[in-house]
Amino acid sequence: xxxxxxxxxxxxxxxxxxxxxxxxxGEVKNTHFVIPELRGFEVFCVGRPAEEMPRxxxxxxxxxxxxxxxxxxxxxxxxxxxEPPSAAKKLRELFYMAFYVTDHTTHFYALGGPxxxxxxxxxxxxxxxxxxxxxxxxEIGSQVIACRKRxxxxxxxxxxxxxxxxxxxxxxxAKAMTKEERDEIEKIARxxxxxxxxxxxxxxxxxxxxxxxxxxxxSDAYTQPIYYMGLVDENxxxxxxxxxxxxxxxxxxxxxxxxxxxxTEHIAxxxxxxxxxxxxxxxxxxxxxxxxxxxxxxxxxxxLSRLNAADGIATPLAQxxxxxxYETLGGKPVHHTLATHWARVxxxxxxxxxxxxxxxxxxxxxxNVRTIPxxxxxxxxxxVEAPRGTLTHHYVTDERGILTKVNLVxxxxxxxxxxxxxxxxxASALIHKGTVITDGLLNKVEMAFxxxxxxxxxxxxxxxxxxxxxxxxxxxxxxxxxxxSQYI
Amino acid sequence: xxxxxxFEPVIVGFLCNWCSYRAADLAGTSRMKMPPNMRDIRVxxxxxxxxxxVLKALREGADGVLVMGCxxxxxxxxxxxxxxxxxxxxxxxxxxQFGVEDERVRLEWASAAExxxxxxxxxxxxxxIRRLGPLNWKRLISSNGHREPKIEPESEPERExxxx
Amino acid sequence: MSAKPKIALYWAASCGGCxxxxxxxxxxxxxxxxxxxxxxxPCVLDGKLEDVEVLADGELLFTLFNGAxxxxxxxxxxxxxxxxxxxxxxxxxxxxxxxxxxxxNFSNRRQMFDWIYHDAPTTxxxxxxxxxxxxxxFPEGHVHIPGYWDTVKTLGQVVDxxxxxxxxxxxxxxxxxxxxAIMEGNLPPKGSVxxxxxxxxxxxxxxxxxxxxxxxxRPHEIVPDPEVCLLEQGILCAGIATRSGCGxxxxxxxxxxxxxxxxxxxxxxxxxxxxxxxxxxxxxQDPEEIEAILDTIVDPAGTFYRFSLPHSLLxxxxxxxxxxxx
Ligand code: SF4
Ligand code: SF4
Ligand code: SF4
Ligand code: FES
Numbered sequence: 001x002x003x004x005x006x007x008x009x010x011x012x013x014x015x016x017x018x019x020x021x022x023x024x025x026g027e028v029k030n031t032h033f034v035i036p037e038l039r040g041f042e043v044f045c046v047g048r049p050a051e052e053m054p055r056x057x058x059x060x061x062x063x064x065x066x067x068x069x070x071x072x073x074x075x076x077x078x079x080x081x082x083e084p085p086s087a088a089k090k091l092r093e094l095f096y097m098a099f100y101v102t103d104h105t106t107h108f109y110a111l112g113g114p115x116x117x118x119x120x121x122x123x124x125x126x127x128x129x130x131x132x133x134x135x136x137x138x139e140i141g142s143q144v145i146a147c148r149k150r151x152x153x154x155x156x157x158x159x160x161x162x163x164x165x166x167x168x169x170x171x172x173x174a175k176a177m178t179k180e181e182r183d184e185i186e187k188i189a190r191x192x193x194x195x196x197x198x199x200x201x202x203x204x205x206x207x208x209x210x211x212x213x214x215x216x217x218x219s220d221a222y223t224q225p226i227y228y229m230g231l232v233d234e235n236x237x238x239x240x241x242x243x244x245x246x247x248x249x250x251x252x253x254x255x256x257x258x259x260x261x262x263x264t265e266h267i268a269x270x271x272x273x274x275x276x277x278x279x280x281x282x283x284x285x286x287x288x289x290x291x292x293x294x295x296x297x298x299x300x301x302x303x304l305s306r307l308n309a310a311d312g313i314a315t316p317l318a319q320x321x322x323x324x325x326y327e328t329l330g331g332k333p334v335h336h337t338l339a340t341h342w343a344r345v346x347x348x349x350x351x352x353x354x355x356x357x358x359x360x361x362x363x364x365x366x367x368n369v370r371t372i373p374x375x376x377x378x379x380x381x382x383x384v385e386a387p388r389g390t391l392t393h394h395y396v397t398d399e400r401g402i403l404t405k406v407n408l409v410x411x412x413x414x415x416x417x418x419x420x421x422x423x424x425x426x427a428s429a430l431i432h433k434g435t436v437i438t439d440g441l442l443n444k445v446e447m448a449f450x451x452x453x454x455x456x457x458x459x460x461x462x463x464x465x466x467x468x469x470x471x472x473x474x475x476x477x478x479x480x481x482x483x484x485s486q487y488i
Numbered sequence: 489x490x491x492x493x494x495f496e497p498v499i500v501g502f503l504c505n506w507c508s509y510r511a512a513d514l515a516g517t518s519r520m521k522m523p524p525n526m527r528d529i530r531v532x533x534x535x536x537x538x539x540x541x542v543l544k545a546l547r548e549g550a551d552g553v554l555v556m557g558c559x560x561x562x563x564x565x566x567x568x569x570x571x572x573x574x575x576x577x578x579x580x581x582x583x584x585q586f587g588v589e590d591e592r593v594r595l596e597w598a599s600a601a602e603x604x605x606x607x608x609x610x611x612x613x614x615x616x617i618r619r620l621g622p623l624n625w626k627r628l629i630s631s632n633g634h635r636e637p638k639i640e641p642e643s644e645p646e647r648e649x650x651x652x
Numbered sequence: 653m654s655a656k657p658k659i660a661l662y663w664a665a666s667c668g669g670c671x672x673x674x675x676x677x678x679x680x681x682x683x684x685x686x687x688x689x690x691x692x693x694p695c696v697l698d699g700k701l702e703d704v705e706v707l708a709d710g711e712l713l714f715t716l717f718n719g720a721x722x723x724x725x726x727x728x729x730x731x732x733x734x735x736x737x738x739x740x741x742x743x744x745x746x747x748x749x750x751x752x753x754x755x756x757n758f759s760n761r762r763q764m765f766d767w768i769y770h771d772a773p774t775t776x777x778x779x780x781x782x783x784x785x786x787x788x789x790f791p792e793g794h795v796h797i798p799g800y801w802d803t804v805k806t807l808g809q810v811v812d813x814x815x816x817x818x819x820x821x822x823x824x825x826x827x828x829x830x831x832x833a834i835m836e837g838n839l840p841p842k843g844s845v846x847x848x849x850x851x852x853x854x855x856x857x858x859x860x861x862x863x864x865x866x867x868x869x870r871p872h873e874i875v876p877d878p879e880v881c882l883l884e885q886g887i888l889c890a891g892i893a894t895r896s897g898c899g900x901x902x903x904x905x906x907x908x909x910x911x912x913x914x915x916x917x918x919x920x921x922x923x924x925x926x927x928x929x930x931x932x933x934x935x936x937q938d939p940e941e942i943e944a945i946l947d948t949i950v951d952p953a954g955t956f957y958r959f960s961l962p963h964s965l966l967x968x969x970x971x972x973x974x975x976x977x978x
Pocket of ligand 1: 747820
């Protein structure tokens with residue numbers, strides 16, 4: 001038996017390691033995706049004052065601290081039964097949109113995009129942001145860097161720090177926005193919209209106009225009908241900051257729609273002995289193992305799933321692109337995981353447009369950004385869409401607001417089971433008896449999980465955007481017969 | 489909690505130079521009956537006592553710490569013992585969260601003339617700590633964290649205290 | 653190429669923020685790439701464990717190591733990189749003092765497992781399964797996972813560390829200063845914390861007057877005056893016991909410092925220093941009143957040791973002490 005280990009020596013949600021086992025015939029027998037790390041925030045936060053959670057839980061992830069900061073802050077509103085002033089809510093959302101712009105930009109250009117822009121079979125040393133630059137021009141590289149830089153400035157301006165922001169409080173936001181800041185951020189938001197439009201153009205020119213790529217996106221190896229989850233507003237439009245969680249079934253029909261505090265009725269987490277990470281699933285369908293389809297409680301929470309779970313997008317340019325997305329890919333829902341990259345760029349456009357809307361709102365500089373909580377705290381749930389999936393923070397406190405119970409269902413975790421399944425599917429479709437396992441081939445396997453932008457690979461959110469994957473092919477005795485290294 | 493009969497507690501005493509250190513002297517010279525479990529450390533005033541010293545004592549093997557100074561209003565540096573009062577109160581609350589029992593750290597007042605009070609406090613504290621058992625913090629932190637300690641039912645309340 | 657000194661960057665139990673922070677030096681990263689041969693940086697560059705294992709001991713000029721030590725694998729990597737490096741830098745608060753993940757020392761592995769794999773409201777575990785340290789045997793082969801520790805340790809508690817770079821994460825400017833110092837061979841004495849000597853208060857623009865308090869407030873309970881010291885207004889602020897380096901970022905958005913840069917120069921235990929400072933602003937000489945005032949400090953240990961619990965004198969909370977005796 002052969003065994004292929006894809007070991008990204010990286011850890012955000014800890015190390016992630018993929019094991020692909022081949023049988024004697026050389027066909028894929030099984031795949032396992034192992035997360036060997038646990039940090040236990042749910043346990044050591046007990047005893048802490050609830051209001052500290054936005055500043056504690058952001059340390060779960062240095063790539064998306066803003067998401068934890070925001071989910072925690074919203075859970076605190078709920079916990080203290082307090083309504084933040086309207087300006088505070090808008091500031092939070094504005095801050096959050098700046099985060100989305102930088103996060104989606106980096107993923108598209110540095111992590112997922114290179115596969116398409118440079119090509120899935122291109123030499124591995126070109127499949128990175130430098131390759132993207134070579135293909136579409138030097139200008140784009142500096143644009144990506146500039147986009148990250150300017151939006152990080154917004155995050156610092158509003159949230160206090162570039163990494164691990166601090167401004168979220170129950171009932172509001174620690175600092176109001178000055179007029180000067182507003183002007184500066186408005187300029188940045190405009191640049192973001194232009195940049196997002198340009199990114200859509202790249203998807204068009206490079207991916208959609210290349211039939212080979214379109215065929216690949218539509219191919220069976222990357223197609224997996226499952227349930228889709230996403231936060232929606234009252235019009236069932238995509239929303240990252242607030243709303244209800246909507247789940248659609250593999251046929252695209254609404255399966256359920258729940259308010260954050262109802263999440264335990266809908267989500268449960270399965271435990272396996274070979275991983276420190278749990279596998280969330282839809283409670284009302286049940287855990288049926290690693291299988292796709294309507295009978296299996298497996299769901300995903302990604303840019304693709306958010307589009308599938310919604311009826312539209314609230315900003316005009318993104319809505320137009322949303323419509324074109326489904327027209328091009330044969331209607332809703334789209335089950336092609338590689339289309340997630342396109343969905344991500346559509347979300348980038350939405351985040352940029354929404355950011356501009358918010359910063360132009362006259363109320364945004366209102367100095368009243370705090371409501372002092374007066375109710376006795378009890379229990380609170382906060383949900384936001386992290387770029388990598390629906391993020392849920394759930395707190396229970398004593399009457400002083402000291403945490404007694406904490407439960408977290410984190411972005412990437414939602415996708416743990418579907419990622420495993422996608423890898424297996426792609427590997428099974430691509431690796432057969434006698435197949436020479438090449439670098440490009442393994443890259444195509446990895447493309448299956450890369451589309452989820454799983455957090456343990458978020459590290460590649462940095463330039464030059466490469467992450468090593470060690471791929472070891474072993475024979476039945478465990479001897480190494482092939483060794484390949486991968487960049488993603 | 490089981491009896492620890494063969495256990496001799498180690499108590500570190502931080503004694504103010506102007507009062508309790510003299511009280512200790514007095515207790516000694518007048519041959520008052522007093523357990524030999526306390527190691528004295530003289531400080532110029534309880535107000536000079538950095539909480540770090542207390543933590544260090546506990547970590548390095550003390551089973552209890554006794555801080556003694558001049559009675560309120562009688563500190564040679566006017567405010568020092570009030571400062572100690574506030575610090576030790578806050579330190580005790582902090583230590584409680586670490587799972588260190590309240591009785592292990594004690595703040596008392598004794599004037600230079602109060603030899604008997606001194607001797608009695610040391611005796612009381614020795615007994616209290618004998619009852620609590622060893623603290624043994626060094627052992628706790630030297631393990632590299634691999635081993636999972638068996639938690640005996642009798643030490644359960646201790647865990648609850650930690651969570652408080 | 654090979655004439656350039658070799659270096660490595662590694663993350664153990666880390667959130668990744670320190671890695672992102674390194675990239676915050678932007679284009680200067682190219683200077684680093686020019687000056688050194690980066691042989692191992694899992695976050696950013698191709699490179700594998702074997703590339704490190706084949707090196708001679710001490711062949712790496714330096715390693716920037718971020719993240720705490722919390723499982724067998726972290727521990728093994730720390731030992732390996734220590735051996736291979738002339739200079740080992742504990743990079744960021746996790747490696748330096750344990751940081752937020754170090755709050756794990758308020759609990760232990762059993763408590764973690766009980767809640768996460770059994771009792772949490774979303775956990776569905778009818779067979780009472782738990783991750784098995786060492787790994788799992790599938791019919792098709794063994795899959796390894798490292799053993800999980802009771803106690804979070806700092807890098808300096810498991811191997812010899814040459815320098816510490818504080819902050820969660822360190823600010824890009826501080827990182828660049830440290831890298832420049834290394835490149836120019838302009839290093840302080842071994843064991844130093846690379847950073848400023850003063851406290852966050854010294855960098856904080858808020859007006860400081862006499863502090864006298866009858867009550868403490870939690871950050872959500874009041875809207876503080878934006879110009880005046882937060883501690884003076886009753887909000888616990890670790891600026892008084894924290895090394896400067898960030899430029900007092902948090903107080904500038906009306907939020908108190910929580911101490912991510914660790915203790916200031918000469919201080920052994922950040923929590924004890926913070927505690928002392930807080931005790932000294934209490935305005936009372938009456939034991940009962942003092943207790944009432946202290947009631948408004950709701951989580952003293954978790955506040956004073958927010959970032960430095962593993963690095964503190966006591967390292968962790970008690971855990972079945974009797975059972976730890978032989
Ligand atoms: S020090 Fe802070 S930023 Fe760095 S790894 Fe630890 S938690 Fe993340
Ligand atoms: S205590 Fe805090 S708010 Fe006050 S001066 Fe120091 S850092 Fe600034
Ligand atoms: S103010 Fe304090 S908590 Fe905030 S960044 Fe600076 S050192 Fe860290
Ligand atoms: S001089 Fe004795 S307590 Fe101050």
